[in-house]
Amino acid sequence: MKKFFLSPDILYRKETFGAVVFNKRLRQYSIFDTMAYSLLSIINENKGIAVEDLPEYVEDELVPDVEKLLDEWLLCGILGNEFYSTTYLERPSVCDKICKDIISFPLEVAINPTFICNQKCLFCSNEALLNKNIKELTKDDAGEFASRLFNLGVFKTYFVGGEPFLFKPLKFFIESLLAYNFDIGITTNGNFDNKDDLLFYAENKVFLSFSVQSHIESIHNSLTKNSLSFQRAVDNIKFLTNKRLPVDISIVLSSENQNNIEQTIDFFCKLGVKSITLLYPFDIGGVKKHQNLLISKTEFFQLAEQLTEVAKLRNVTLKTLGRMRFFYDPKYGPKPIKHNELFKKYFGSPGCFLCKKAIVLHPNGDIYPCDFLMFEEKWKLGNIFDPGIVDSWENGVLIDSLRNMRHPELCSNCKYFQVCQGGCPATTYLATGKLSYPAADCPMLKEAL
Secondary structure, eight states, X not given: OOEEEEOTTEEEEEETTEEEEEETTTTEEXXXXXXHHHHHHHXXXXXXXXXXXXXXXXXXXXXXXXXXXXXXXXXXXXXXSSOOOOOOOEEOOOGGXXXXXXXXXXXXEEEOOOOOOSOOOTTOTTTTTTTOOOOXXXXXXXXXXXXXXXXXXXXEXXXXXSOGGGSTTHHHHHHHHHHTTOEEEEEEXXXXXXXXXXXXXXXXXXXXXXXXXOSSHHHXXXXXXXXXXXXXXXXXXXXXXXXXOOOEEEEXXXXXXXXXXXXXXXHXXXXXXXXXXXXXXXXXXXXXXXXXXXXXXXXXXXXXXXXXXXXXXXXXXXXXXXXXXXXXXXXXXXXXXOOOHHHHHHHOOSSOOTTTTEEEEOTTSEEESSTTSOSSGGGOOEETTOTTHHHHHHHOHHHHHHHTOOOOHHHHXXXXXXXXXXXXXXXXXHHHSOOOSSOTTHHHHHHHO
């Protein structure tokens, strides 16, 4: 008997258009229509479905098409051939309250559990908030926090900061989130000695990304302003790779490390690292004081393309975050990229996901629209524990104004618009004091393209 089961890597949530589906293993989203959502729910509720049982749920003439669809889902990892007793695959939905063209609540939450940090990275975008005396959640909040995010339908959480490993109740929060089958990530500088917790996170498939700036100790430590930073980070990376546990490293490309970046990638590949993220040092935070660190967008893209070839030879996944990835990542195809219209409608453009897909939390649970707009209280959208936060998401005056920003003709008539989509209005605000399109770095992007 041919039978299909829902993969334990799949999370999904009902929406007005059907459903959003997230593959934890591939870390990718899909948009499903109402029929596909219904089929997914039937499979989940019945703990699998046999081809012979399809006539109970669909008309006879549709059975061959549905079977073909199930085979496609099997190939892309949505379904499997075995039953897993994983719970909490379907997230609660509040979409019945939503009447606008928006998803019912953000799918991802970036959590700043603390703004305390043991480094003073020259390129830190959060420099203005570091080591401020800001109230933090406690271990007693962990259970309610995880339950709250689950009941809001959130799929994905990632801890940033500050240094998350300096947040003493971190393990309580991770354990509570694991109980609800969240996709969890932690970005860390690796400058700590806590291998027991590190091993626990890695073995429970928490995505761990270590921020390292070079394979040359003196360069890394000069950029992070901590003499122990390099040795501790490398020691923790080795600890995990020696156990064949996955590790990601993130590198901010700058004038200090660009000339030896290929050797840096080689160094970490030899340690067993299989995933590398390249970041661009935007002209905000610490970079404003250290303009010498900036490289041009053209240099960034040239390096990225060069390193893509290097990564292929080393069998390593190379990616960037945010808008930069749309310019060269192979999986996004040739330029200009044609994005699924439904996906863009609900998730935002490649330039900006502002008030579409993700939100950012301060250590006390206050919500901000993105990590570049969390420095001033005027951008605060509420608190994650507010009973009316879903109504605020739908009807809030501030969030509505952010969500409905329009592109000027300068953008929409530009031949690069399909790639750029106007850029990041938040970085424009930090540079000019005005939240608007096009991005302040628009001329540099045109030069790079």
